[in-house]
Amino acid sequence: MTFAHPLTLTRRRALVALVTSTSVPTAVLAQTERPIRLIVASSAGSTIDVIGRTLQPALTSALGANIVVENIAGAGSIIAMQTLARSVPDGSVIALQTNNMVTAPLLIRTAPYDSTKDFTAIATVGSIPLALVTNASKIRATDAKDFVALLKREAKKLNYGSSGPGTTLHLAVENIADQVGVKLNHLPIRASRRWLPIF
16 A cells, blocks of 8 residues: 555555555554553664654544654564563553564574564554665675675675664575675664664
8 A cells, every 4th residue: 555645644544554454564452542652663763663653643543542652672673572562461552563573583582572472463554675775885886796796705894784683684684695605794783774874
């Protein structure tokens, strides 16, 4: 589902998006008449944050409750989901999350929650494509073929960032590295908007 502009998101469109969308970020939701705290498992300004803030007015209207967005970034979304898991299950705390909710605990044995038992996924609300980008002044590759050749030549010198182990970005880059046959240096970074300047 595509909207012409995020600000044109109506109550009906938000409900339709919550019910019919078929991609990754999921609203973990319960019923309540009190104000609702919407945990966004990422830093302010991230894609998932934009989705949460775009949905906020329509969800407020649809649910008849004030919704307050709270960004909780770090540890590949485990901190945010731990916060949700420890909250009273009365519907006053919900979360907007990516598939990190499932992948991170599978890779990090000390995850303080069980994704399959501690949460109920209610709806898929959007899709976030992944793009491979580099710093053009530091990485001399103009296409995928050049980039693969560069990886094979200089893998030990190259770093990449993600929001933490087990996240979608971490697994995607590790998949590329595995297919190319190289080992890259992973730099977990709490705020995704900080990744671009360091490469």
